[in-house]
Amino acid sequence: MLARLLAPMAHEQALEVLGHLPDEQSAIDAIDVRLEIFVPLHAVAEYRRCLDLSTEAAGLAEKLGERLRLGRALSQRCGILRVMGWNDEAIAPGHRALEIAAETGDTALAAVTNFYLGTAYAARGQFPEAVASYRAAMSPFEGELTPNNAASLHVDSTARAWLSWALIDLGQFDEALTLARRGFEIVRMRKSKMGEASTACMLAKVYLGLGAAHEAIEILEPALKDCRMYDVRDWLAPVSMCLGYAYGLAGRTAEGIAHLEEGAAHRERIKQWTNYPAQLATLADVYRVAGRQADAEATGRRAVALAVEQRRPPDEAIARHILGRVTFDEAILTKARDLAASLSMRPQVAHCHLDLARLCLNTGRNDEARDHVTVAASMYREMEMPIYLRQTKTVLEALKT
Numbered sequence: 001m002l003a004r005l006l007a008p009m010a011h012e013q014a015l016e017v018l019g020h021l022p023d024e025q026s027a028i029d030a031i032d033v034r035l036e037i038f039v040p041l042h043a044v045a046e047y048r049r050c051l052d053l054s055t056e057a058a059g060l061a062e063k064l065g066e067r068l069r070l071g072r073a074l075s076q077r078c079g080i081l082r083v084m085g086w087n088d089e090a091i092a093p094g095h096r097a098l099e100i101a102a103e104t105g106d107t108a109l110a111a112v113t114n115f116y117l118g119t120a121y122a123a124r125g126q127f128p129e130a131v132a133s134y135r136a137a138m139s140p141f142e143g144e145l146t147p148n149n150a151a152s153l154h155v156d157s158t159a160r161a162w163l164s165w166a167l168i169d170l171g172q173f174d175e176a177l178t179l180a181r182r183g184f185e186i187v188r189m190r191k192s193k194m195g196e197a198s199t200a201c202m203l204a205k206v207y208l209g210l211g212a213a214h215e216a217i218e219i220l221e222p223a224l225k226d227c228r229m230y231d232v233r234d235w236l237a238p239v240s241m242c243l244g245y246a247y248g249l250a251g252r253t254a255e256g257i258a259h260l261e262e263g264a265a266h267r268e269r270i271k272q273w274t275n276y277p278a279q280l281a282t283l284a285d286v287y288r289v290a291g292r293q294a295d296a297e298a299t300g301r302r303a304v305a306l307a308v309e310q311r312r313p314p315d316e317a318i319a320r321h322i323l324g325r326v327t328f329d330e331a332i333l334t335k336a337r338d339l340a341a342s343l344s345m346r347p348q349v350a351h352c353h354l355d356l357a358r359l360c361l362n363t364g365r366n367d368e369a370r371d372h373v374t375v376a377a378s379m380y381r382e383m384e385m386p387i388y389l390r391q392t393k394t395v396l397e398a399l400k401t
Contacts, residue, residue: 028066034053035057043234045234050080054074067103071104075097075109077090079112083274087123091120095117118159122169123275134166137159138159138160154190159183160179160183161184164183165206176209197232207246211387213250217243217247224240244260248282277310278318281299285322288326317348318348321340336348347379357376357395369395370399376388377393
């Protein structure tokens with residue numbers, strides 16, 4: 001942890017010294033220091049400083065005609081804008097960086113920029129573009145892993161993990177699980193604690209998408225310990241909130257709420273907005289299970305409001321679904337289903353049909369309930385989601401009585 005804290009300090013001191021040197025090489029060195037400090041600052045969630053430094057680096061590189069350095073700065077700007085919730089603004093610098101990568105033949109720049117663009121597209125609900133960008137960031141490597149070749153697969157492992165997240169939103173769980181496991185395997189070989197936390201979180205998201213809470217818990221508990229031990233502030237909240245939701249699904253409601261609340265407070269404090277509305281909605285869902293109806297409804301409404309405000313349609317679909325479940329509101333569930341359908345988020349469509357079936361069953365509209373649960377069951381079967389398929393059987397049994 002001390003090394004992580006000292007690295008940004010050393011870079012900042014170098015910037016101060018270089019600022020007093022007038023020669024061109026010092027100016028180039030000043031760009032490089034700004035580019036190198038990005039990752040350690042990102043790890044400790046100093047997002048605003050990351051943005052400022054990437055902006056400064058881009059300005060200096062453009063002035064000096066340093067095209068490769070300009071490409072790296074623009075790529076970093078794309079990535080950090082997405083982290084800070086400015087998904088629309090992230091696209092243009094990403095495309096400029098890709099143009100420079102093509103112009104210079106820099107495949108490493110192209111890979112990392114495609115990854116950053118993929119994250120921005122996914123947040124905007126542009127899943128075909130996100131999937132294409134993630135695949136473009138991946139290497140064709142499929143052989144046996146060794147410490148030597150794993151060291152060169154940093155972007156590859158990350159792109160695989162994040163692609164798995166996009167694929168679970170689309171209901172493609174088989175490929176998602178393969179990709180997430182491979183990404184996690186590569187990162188563990190590289191012994192990167194920040195990478196392990198992020199890829200563990202993505203692998204757990206696949207399990208959570210399937211409803212497999214216990215498998216997610218096994219992955220997330222050691223990841224959260226690493227986040228705390230190695231001061232990986234950037235992933236502390238996402239991991240904590242995923243673990244909290246997994247605990248909630250496993251019936252460990254009090255522990256689930258504690259982890260979800262801790263993660264939410266940390267996200268608010270560092271202003272980390274990626275996937276936050278959707279994760280906040282999971283807190284609302286666990287409040288519902290705990291019988292805290294007022295908290296569940298207030299949290300669910302805030303999750304929807306944040307998703308709309310931040311222009312995150314996938315998060316909005318998830319948040320509206322949870323709010324509809326919490327409030328037992330047919331109109332909200334229907335809107336959530338239609339939004340999810342427009343984004344091709346098939347698991348969310350199925351979840352909304354299942355909750356609509358439950359609502360119709362409880363209000364004596366058995367024919368409508370049967371229609372909804374039949375659609376849900378068919379979709380779960382196609383996507384190979386057995387845990388949720390069993391839930392449809394409970395509704396169908398109730399319809400027979």
